[in-house]
Amino acid sequence: MDRYTQQRSCFQNRRFFKVVCGAGNEDPDEVYRLSQVYTLAGALGIDVSANVEVVQASRRGIQRAFELAPSLNIQLETEPFITVSVGLKGDPHVRKARILEDNCTACGDCFEHCEQQAVGSDPYRVIDRRCIGCGKCETVCEYNAVEYYTRKVDFDRVLPACLEAGAENFELHAIIADDEKVLRDWRILNRILPDNFISMCLDRSHLSNNHLLSRIAAARELTGERLIIQADGAPMSGGSDNFNTTLQAIAIADIIQKSGLDVTILLSGGTNGQTGELARLCGIPAHGVSIGTFARNLVRVEIEAADFDNDLTVLSAAVQKGRRLVDATLDPLQEV
Numbered sequence: 001m002d003r004y005t006q007q008r009s010c011f012q013n014r015r016f017f018k019v020v021c022g023a024g025n026e027d028p029d030e031v032y033r034l035s036q037v038y039t040l041a042g043a044l045g046i047d048v049s050a051n052v053e054v055v056q057a058s059r060r061g062i063q064r065a066f067e068l069a070p071s072l073n074i075q076l077e078t079e080p081f082i083t084v085s086v087g088l089k090g091d092p093h094v095r096k097a098r099i100l101e102d103n104c105t106a107c108g109d110c111f112e113h114c115e116q117q118a119v120g121s122d123p124y125r126v127i128d129r130r131c132i133g134c135g136k137c138e139t140v141c142e143y144n145a146v147e148y149y150t151r152k153v154d155f156d157r158v159l160p161a162c163l164e165a166g167a168e169n170f171e172l173h174a175i176i177a178d179d180e181k182v183l184r185d186w187r188i189l190n191r192i193l194p195d196n197f198i199s200m201c202l203d204r205s206h207l208s209n210n211h212l213l214s215r216i217a218a219a220r221e222l223t224g225e226r227l228i229i230q231a232d233g234a235p236m237s238g239g240s241d242n243f244n245t246t247l248q249a250i251a252i253a254d255i256i257q258k259s260g261l262d263v264t265i266l267l268s269g270g271t272n273g274q275t276g277e278l279a280r281l282c283g284i285p286a287h288g289v290s291i292g293t294f295a296r297n298l299v300r301v302e303i304e305a306a307d308f309d310n311d312l313t314v315l316s317a318a319v320q321k322g323r324r325l326v327d328a329t330l331d332p333l334q335e336v
């Protein structure tokens with residue numbers, strides 16, 4: 001079976017779990033470790049930034065997982081599919097924060113609240129390669145000292161190199177109102193990758209339900225059965241493990257599925273350990289689930305441990321946590 005057919009079959013069987021390293025996360029060490037842990041935990045998708053070094057790190061993590069699997073009594077079959085994420089200016093997934101020195105009082109609140117450890121403290125500043133644009137620093141800053149910027153990726157230069165390095169899918173973060181801008185970038189992605197899955201990540205912050213569906217229909221016209229819709233409930237909000245946090249991810253998927261549009265749907269945006277169960281309770285037959293914040297934080301202690309690379313018990317502890325999350329997410333989908 002070729003890789004495309006293999007991936008299609010994972011969607012049809014609702015066995016697709018994607019760990020999201022972060023569209024803005026350009027820290028190769030973290031991506032290497034997350035890829036290693038979640039490959040061993042049973043993930044079949046890994047979502048990374050549009051950066052060749054990061055794609056290579058993810059590939060290395062997958063390979064290392066396959067090497068170590070026998071010593072951990074884990075049987076792995078399918079190598080995860082790497083998705084490279086890009087986005088349009090205005091989409092929160094591809095922005096980065098910057099601290100304005102003139103306004104900053106060095107209170108330290110952003111340092112305390114950044115779950116990505118993307119704020120340095122001497123002086124307070126954002127560590128660019130680790131920032132995923134989640135906005136928590138801005139929320140806690142009382143001095144208007146945080147602003148955002150977006151770096152435009154040169155698709156034609158970077159994306160073919162990412163494919164060369166081992167990526168197989170693309171994702172366009174399209175949480176903006178302007179259809180024409182979205183479709184312009186969408187056409188470019190389809191030109192560069194004409195024969196594999198491409199995902200559009202959408203939420204409803206700028207779109208009515210009808211607008212959401214008409215945009216999906218336009219994307220479907222160009223991409224056909226290769227289209228994945230990453231149905232984003234509330235972007236980057238999956239910190240807590242309860243039904244309410246994941247409610248919007250279920251709601252947006254419900255709207256798409258009730259429309260009858262024939263697309264592959266991955267739940268995301270506020271996804272956590274309860275997402276699969278809420279999908280089951282609500283009768284939402286999603287094809288898979290993408291989890292970012294919650295999945296990363298779950299294994300944060302282990303992947304930041306100094307002896308991660310040398311001590312298999314550290315890796316094993318992370319894998320067990322990851323495995324519980326993957327099972328808790330996918331098992332209920334089988335019962336929808």
Ligand code: SF4
Binds near residue numbers: 099109
């Ligand atoms: S929260 Fe605001 S004022 Fe405080 S350290 Fe961060 S940027 Fe500076």
Ligand code: SF4
Binds near residue numbers: 117138
């Ligand atoms: S809180 Fe979020 S936006 Fe702010 S520095 Fe950390 S990762 Fe970046």
